[in-house]
Amino acid sequence: MNMYHAPPLRADPWRRVGDWLFRHRRHIQMAQWVVVGLYLALLVVPLLLPLPDRTATIWNNLTRFAQLMFWGIWWPFVILVTALVGRMWCGLLCPEGSLSEFASRHGRGGAIPKWLQWSGWPTAAFALTTVYGQMTSVYQYPKPAALILGGSTVAAMAVGYAYGRNKRVWCRYLCPVGGVFALMAKLAPLHFRSDPFLWRLSQQRGEKPGVVECAPLVPLRTMRGAGDCHMCGRCSGFRGAIFLARRSPNHEIIHVAGTVPKPAETVLILAGLLGLAVGAFHWSASPWFISAKQALGGFLIDIGWLAPLEQALPWWLLTNYPERNDVLTVVDGALLLAYMLASAATLGAMLSLSVALSVRCLGRWDGRRFHHLTQTLIPLAGAGLFLGLSAMTVTQLRSDGIVIPFVAEARAGLLLLAATWSACLGWRVGGLYTESPGRRVGSMACLAFAWTVAAGSWILFFWVW
Numbered sequence: 001m002n003m004y005h006a007p008p009l010r011a012d013p014w015r016r017v018g019d020w021l022f023r024h025r026r027h028i029q030m031a032q033w034v035v036v037g038l039y040l041a042l043l044v045v046p047l048l049l050p051l052p053d054r055t056a057t058i059w060n061n062l063t064r065f066a067q068l069m070f071w072g073i074w075w076p077f078v079i080l081v082t083a084l085v086g087r088m089w090c091g092l093l094c095p096e097g098s099l100s101e102f103a104s105r106h107g108r109g110g111a112i113p114k115w116l117q118w119s120g121w122p123t124a125a126f127a128l129t130t131v132y133g134q135m136t137s138v139y140q141y142p143k144p145a146a147l148i149l150g151g152s153t154v155a156a157m158a159v160g161y162a163y164g165r166n167k168r169v170w171c172r173y174l175c176p177v178g179g180v181f182a183l184m185a186k187l188a189p190l191h192f193r194s195d196p197f198l199w200r201l202s203q204q205r206g207e208k209p210g211v212v213e214c215a216p217l218v219p220l221r222t223m224r225g226a227g228d229c230h231m232c233g234r235c236s237g238f239r240g241a242i243f244l245a246r247r248s249p250n251h252e253i254i255h256v257a258g259t260v261p262k263p264a265e266t267v268l269i270l271a272g273l274l275g276l277a278v279g280a281f282h283w284s285a286s287p288w289f290i291s292a293k294q295a296l297g298g299f300l301i302d303i304g305w306l307a308p309l310e311q312a313l314p315w316w317l318l319t320n321y322p323e324r325n326d327v328l329t330v331v332d333g334a335l336l337l338a339y340m341l342a343s344a345a346t347l348g349a350m351l352s353l354s355v356a357l358s359v360r361c362l363g364r365w366d367g368r369r370f371h372h373l374t375q376t377l378i379p380l381a382g383a384g385l386f387l388g389l390s391a392m393t394v395t396q397l398r399s400d401g402i403v404i405p406f407v408a409e410a411r412a413g414l415l416l417l418a419a420t421w422s423a424c425l426g427w428r429v430g431g432l433y434t435e436s437p438g439r440r441v442g443s444m445a446c447l448a449f450a451w452t453v454a455a456g457s458w459i460l461f462f463w464v465w
């Protein structure tokens with residue numbers, strides 16, 4: 001196969017960064033193997049150690065250190081970095097993506113089946129891993145972390161081995177966090193831009209530049225957004241039409257997201273990130289959860305059925321660490337599941353109603369507008385996820401004596417910024433569908449309910465409970 005070779009040197013600094021990525025593939029691959037080594041060490045070594053006792057800190061205990069790295073640093077900051085520079089983590093450093101591509105390079109190269117290309121897999125996988133992670137206390141213990149992260153890595157390699165050649169089929173269609181990263185990347189002020197005019201010009205000149213191995217299978221010629229691109233730089237300079245470029249962080253949501261409705265993304269935003277994930281972060285602090293537990297416990301005692309109040313399950317089904325005095329009973333597990341599902345259903349329904357009313361204010365009902373307006377909530381969804389995950393960072397560091405100053409102020413500032421950003425997007429998107437100022441204001445008033453619900457759930461968590 002005739003492969004695409006190096007682009008010419010260019011003056012624009014961002015294009016040079018893209019070209020640098022192209023030219024330093026070997027160094028990037030070396031860095032990927034270092035990350036794979038660190039990842040496997042942090043996943044496996046804690047399994048061989050006893051559970052940390054009360055005196056263990058991140059400085060003297062590898063299990064505590066791995067917890068902080070995975071859930072306190074890696075997760076929240078990859079979300080943040082993706083919103084700032086696109087999916088560079090995926091393309092340049094992600095160990096799971098690297099291993100999946102490695103397996104694909106040496107695999108059987110099968111055709112990708114239709115069922116695997118279903119657009120709902122990332123949303124379904126995100127929901128399942130979120131629920132399962134809470135049931136097994138993945139943030140606290142090494143065994144569920146190894147099961148969930150390691151299981152996902154093994155599955156990524158198996159899919160890589162079975163389908164595609166030099167591709168990342170897992171990352172494109174199945175990764176449980178791929179959907180979240182695709183949403184966050186829409187906010188990034190950097191992207192690989194494919195210019196249709198320059199592409200046509202190159203074709204008219206009869207250029208035959210070879211083939212680009214785009215691992216996540218992005219259609220290079222028609223690429224208009226950053227959601228699927230892993231920012232690996234392998235297409236930088238291709239046909240003189242693709243290059244790393246700056247853009248407005250609003251551009252993709254206003255001008256691209258509405259062109260192709262993506263119902264799976266709508267479900268992920270409304271019921272996933274702003275519903276289920278909120279329930280997963282909230283339950284342990286929620287007075288409603290405690291009240292429901294007391295009410296159900298009282299009821300079971302009244303009817304004399306005590307087994308669900310005492311029965312535990314294996315650690316891989318429900319948290320079970322008697323040596324740490326941390327055991328969830330069947331009642332705890334059922335309530336935890338119910339709490340997360342109720343959060344997804346209730347918050348998802350309130351947000352959907354708000355967006356639907358906003359669509360009606362803009363004119364006749366239109367499903368495409370509904371999906372488009374939902375995308376304006378991405379800043380709030382991303383900020384909520386970052387706040388929930390970074391709350392663990394703050395707690396973990398505080399328990400080791402490291403107190404981060406101005407945390408409450410930073411949280412309030414981030415929520416305010418995200419709500420303002422969502423409002424600006426809502427106003428601009430509304431303007432695409434109506435010229436009437438009255439309709440636009442009405443649409444914003446309905447969306448304001450969604451911002452209140454989305455921000456309010458974090459205000460409850462951080463400042464009320």
Ligand code: SF4
Binds near residue numbers: 212213214220223235
């Ligand atoms: S479009 Fe594909 S090849 Fe180009 S930077 Fe993105 S992931 Fe890499």
